Amino acid sequence: MAYKFAPAGKDDVSDLSILVNRCYRGKDLGGWTTEADFLGGIRTTPEMLEQQLKEEYLTMIKAVDPVTGKIVGCVYCKVDGTSVHSGMLCVEPSIQAKGLGKMLMQEVDNFALNNNCTSVTIDVISIRDSLIAFYERRGFRPTGKTTPFSKFGVGDAKRELVFQEMKKQL
Template identity: 40%
Template sequence: MAEFLLPTATEQDISALDHLVNSAYRGDSSRKGWTTEADLLDGIRTSEESLRTMIQNPNASILKYEEAGQLLGCVYLEMKGNDLYLGMLTVSPEAQAKGIGKQLLLAAEHIAQSRKCHAITMTVITVRHELIAWYERRGYKKTGKIEPFPNDPRFGIQKRLLEFMVLKKEII
């Protein structure tokens, strides 16, 4: 596999990450892209405090994708047993459909292989059919497992009852 190395975010990136993630998932700015959750959730997607916790987790990292010094994408990766959990895959609404999400996924898969992980797992809101299909085209499969969406305003305020579907890609 070719090298797909992306830099790891540090605490100096927290403010930019907070802006990127919230602008891509919530509010009117997110409607410019196809990954918006604005019709499903109110509130914020993340906070600087949550991002700091993620960055300080010794089993986790946030990879970032930048062009010309501008943060355009990120992905959260966390070792969970023999698997790599992938979350918060984010691309700026203005930069979507340019292959950045695919590059972030390839970087995650490279890391999973280098760490000899068995699989990459993730959770996706079950009603995000277009997003689930995007992951399926990249080799991720529905596991049949459904998890509740947290009833916690730190993750957003549900406009309707939501659940997560667990997707998984075996690493060879």
């Protein structure tokens, strides 16, 4: 399918919040990216997303279904010197594992190159083996840097969690 990719705006925050929470906290929705087994609470709110969109050098890329006009995927990109930090990669659970996540990560690479960046970094919860493998297939490698999950405050951890930084050279 030929999705339309564009920067998200203030009018998109409600739909993005619903999508992000379905992807990260939804259970039994058919996707493979849920964190519901080890995280409770919500992942984001429209207010949190609106605040993020106001940040300098940050862009949230949305993927729009050309038939329905609905947002079916997103990822944020923030320029940090010569690198782009990416996160909140989401694909509507009912259409996961069909290539949209790969397309969104290609959009991240394009965003980085268009902003004269030479690398992309991400933070992944260290127990998410299948997600780490997804990123490794995209060229990311662990940097050795870790951050306690509690520093990010994006949910209620049901156990101790750690973010692992991964980096890809462009």
